[in-house]
Amino acid sequence: MSKEIDTLSLTFILICVVLWLLVYCPFIIYHLYRYHQRKTNIVYLLRYNNITTIQSILLICKLVFGVFASVSSIWLFGHGSWQDNIVRAINAYLAAFFLYCFVWKFWLLRYNIMLNNVVIGAEWKSIINHKKYVANKTFYAKYKRTWGNLACTMWMCVTLAVLFTTIFVLTNYVFPDTYTDADIDTNIYLEELYAGWDYAIPFLLLLAIYVKTPSFDDNFYICQEMTFIFGCLCVQYASYYTYLVVMAIVFHNSSNDFVEDLTFFVEFQVVIAMQFTAMMVSTYWVNKQCDDIIAMHRYQIHKISDKLELNLQQKHCVEIVPKPDADALHKFAKTSSVGSSFSARHQLQQQHNGYRKHTGSSINGIGIGGGIAGGGGGTGDDHADTDTFDDYNMIMQSATNINCNTYRDGLYDILSLGATFTEFMKHLSLEFSVECLLSLTEMVQFRDYMLRQAQTEEQEEEEEQADNVAVKVKLHKSSLSFTDELQVELPKDIPHSYIVENEQWSNKEKAHRLYSKYIENGSELEINISADQRSFYDDMLSDYEAFMTNENICDRDLVNLFVPCCAQMIYLMIDSRKRFEATPVFSKLQKMYNTRTTVCSPRS
Numbered sequence: 001m002s003k004e005i006d007t008l009s010l011t012f013i014l015i016c017v018v019l020w021l022l023v024y025c026p027f028i029i030y031h032l033y034r035y036h037q038r039k040t041n042i043v044y045l046l047r048y049n050n051i052t053t054i055q056s057i058l059l060i061c062k063l064v065f066g067v068f069a070s071v072s073s074i075w076l077f078g079h080g081s082w083q084d085n086i087v088r089a090i091n092a093y094l095a096a097f098f099l100y101c102f103v104w105k106f107w108l109l110r111y112n113i114m115l116n117n118v119v120i121g122a123e124w125k126s127i128i129n130h131k132k133y134v135a136n137k138t139f140y141a142k143y144k145r146t147w148g149n150l151a152c153t154m155w156m157c158v159t160l161a162v163l164f165t166t167i168f169v170l171t172n173y174v175f176p177d178t179y180t181d182a183d184i185d186t187n188i189y190l191e192e193l194y195a196g197w198d199y200a201i202p203f204l205l206l207l208a209i210y211v212k213t214p215s216f217d218d219n220f221y222i223c224q225e226m227t228f229i230f231g232c233l234c235v236q237y238a239s240y241y242t243y244l245v246v247m248a249i250v251f252h253n254s255s256n257d258f259v260e261d262l263t264f265f266v267e268f269q270v271v272i273a274m275q276f277t278a279m280m281v282s283t284y285w286v287n288k289q290c291d292d293i294i295a296m297h298r299y300q301i302h303k304i305s306d307k308l309e310l311n312l313q314q315k316h317c318v319e320i321v322p323k324p325d326a327d328a329l330h331k332f333a334k335t336s337s338v339g340s341s342f343s344a345r346h347q348l349q350q351q352h353n354g355y356r357k358h359t360g361s362s363i364n365g366i367g368i369g370g371g372i373a374g375g376g377g378g379t380g381d382d383h384a385d386t387d388t389f390d391d392y393n394m395i396m397q398s399a400t401n402i403n404c405n406t407y408r409d410g411l412y413d414i415l416s417l418g419a420t421f422t423e424f425m426k427h428l429s430l431e432f433s434v435e436c437l438l439s440l441t442e443m444v445q446f447r448d449y450m451l452r453q454a455q456t457e458e459q460e461e462e463e464e465q466a467d468n469v470a471v472k473v474k475l476h477k478s479s480l481s482f483t484d485e486l487q488v489e490l491p492k493d494i495p496h497s498y499i500v501e502n503e504q505w506s507n508k509e510k511a512h513r514l515y516s517k518y519i520e521n522g523s524e525l526e527i528n529i530s531a532d533q534r535s536f537y538d539d540m541l542s543d544y545e546a547f548m549t550n551e552n553i554c555d556r557d558l559v560n561l562f563v564p565c566c567a568q569m570i571y572l573m574i575d576s577r578k579r580f581e582a583t584p585v586f587s588k589l590q591k592m593y594n595t596r597t598t599v600c601s602p603r604s
Contacts, residue, residue: 008258009075012265016070019269020063024276031283032056043290046112046220048105048150052282055101059279062094066272073264085173092168096161098275099202102229104157105282106206109222110213111148115140117214124425127438127525129498164198171195189248196244203233219298221289228281236274243267298584411570411577415440418491420589427580433572435525439518440569442497443562444488446514449500450507450559488566507555508548514562515541529568 036053038044072087118138125133139147146152171178172195176188210226247263292298414420415437428434499505499513518527519537541547580586 009261012261013067013071013075015265016067016268020067020272024063024272025060028056028060028276028279028283031280031287035283035287038287038290041290041294043293047286047290048108050150051101051105051108052286055098055105056279056283058094058098058101059275062091062098062275063272065091065094066268070265070268073261089169089173093161093165095199096165096202097158099233100157100161102278103202103205103209104153106209106222106226108148108150108153109220110209111140113213113220113222115144115148120426124429124434124438125495128442128495129501131498133495160201164201168195168198187248189244193241193244193248196241199240200237203237206230206233220293221286225281225286228285229278232274232278232281236271239267239270239274410581411573412487412489414577414580416489416491418493419592420586421491421494423585423589424577424580427583427585428573428576431576431579433576435518435527436569436573436576438525439514439527440488440566440573441490441494442499442514442518443566444490445497445500446510446562447559447566450555453507454556454559488570506548507558508553511558511561512541512544512547519565527565527569528572529565533564533568 032053035044035049035056039049039053069087069091072084118140122133122138172192176191178195206226207230210223210230213223213226243263243266247260414424425434425437428437499510499517502510505513515537517523518525519529519534520526520542521534521538540553547553
């Protein structure tokens with residue numbers, strides 16, 4: 001039964017009609033139309049624009065139905081009537097579907113970030129250790145068709161929304177005495193407050209997604225969008241629960257319809273305004289960010305290597321790169337090799353194509369092939385960066401000269417931090433020279449492994465044969481004599497070489513496997529060293545049986561075996577380091593570590 005409408009109630013209803021139907025709805029429709037126009041662009045597809053479309057339509061329906069809900073409570077049926085409870089129940093389902101759309105979208109966005117990290121990072125990690133880093137066994141690759149599937153996650157969210165909202169409807173409207181004593185006077189607001197715990201679940205799920213999303217990898221503004229939406233939702237939830245608490249404590253026995261209507265009107269306006277603002281963030285604000293990504297072409301498409309055996313329907317993954325700041329653009333403009341990221345990539349691709357024609361090497365996955373960093377090309381006959389080596393001592397001396405402070409300035413610091421190491425590895429893969437850092441990593445790990453063994457053996461021998469302290473110091477320093485020359489300190493959190501860590505292989509076997517992997521002519525990851533260097537290793541290692549039975553080569557001789565290759569790889573990566581420092585990723589790393597000296601300061 002409708003009550004007689006007064007001027008104030010009519011004013012409330014008219015405000016709802018004008019504000020929601022004539023202001024909010026047109027704004028949403030306009031920005032949704034602009035959003036929908038770009039639906040075929042890869043950036044918007046990655047943003048799950050269809051979820052935003054569904055959510056916008058739900059909010060429009062909620063605004064239209066909200067006008068009727070206001071009329072129902074203020075005029076037609078009155079607060080707490082069974083007819084008004086039905087209207088509120090329908091509104092609760094619409095609100096739940098709207099809120100769970102946020103959970104649905106942000107879960108999939110985060111899932112794709114983590115899956116991209118697996119795809120992009122797994123290949124180089126699996127090259128170093130193919131047993132430990134198996135991409136197809138990770139959660140994000142293994143459950144892509146369920147937890148990362150659009151339709152599957154939609155039904156999960158729909159199920160949660162229907163289940164929890166149904167519990168709310170049953171405990172609040174059908175069986176209102178579930179949480180309260182039936183003998184006490186009915187307090188409809190207290191009952192709704194007790195039953196309304198389900199309303200906070202989507203917010204808590206969003207909070208968990210936000211906390212678990214790596215901020216450094218968020219170049220798609222997902223965390224920033226969630227931050228804005230969290231602000232809106234916090235105001236919304238505060239308004240809703242404050243309304244229930246105030247009404248339950250102060251006004252549940254009041255017969256003053258004006259106070260009840262006014263409180264309901266203010267609360268409803270705040271909730272709808274925050275939902276509208278959140279939708280503007282997801283359409284208008286996201287439009288601006290995506291337009292910037294498209295205009296600056298800030299995305300890279302990576303082919304998913306078949307060797308990863310991910311069993312995914314998609315054959316490519318897209319990585320969004322950070323927005324360049326003014327310092328990065330200025331630094332990149334001063335880079336000597338090229339003038340822009342596009343021309344740099346084009347020039348490197350042209351160099352690489354020429355290198356492939358010359359050597360016949362191939363690209364694998366994310367860009368593994370012949371080394372061209374630092375202008376190197378060919379297998380060594382056409383481009384020799386070191387002098388001719390007559391014996392091993394000359395190779396050692398030449399490696400020392402190449403690694404002078406001028407060249408290694410800053411590169412060692414990039415290689416010493418896990419985050420910078422990983423991003424530099426990605427950068428080298430785009431320049432088709434990732435084998436430089438892969439070989440350096442495994443060879444340095446092999447050297448460190450052999451050095452630890454040599455130190456242990458020397459100390460044991462010294463304890464048995466001599467008591468002279470001076471002799472002990474001298475022997476101990478002899479094993480470290482080249483450490484001060486190479487000075488490569490790799491992060492502890494990067495993959496450890498499967499070859500080096502395999503205890504079933506002898507040290508000679510490990511050395512030969514590294515030779516076959518990186519140095520032998522025709523190897524898949526063949527590095528760019530001089531002809532004389534390659535000839536030296538071929539003479540020593542090409543004949544497996546002869547090398548394994550050569551008693552003149554002991555474990556201590558293997559300690560510095562690959563140091564010349566390490567020195568050459570460092571030399572070849574110097575120009576790549578300069579280009580890496582001009583990228584937005586490096587600028588973002590600088591901000592993360594606060595100061596430049598932390599990231600790439602010269603070593604003394």
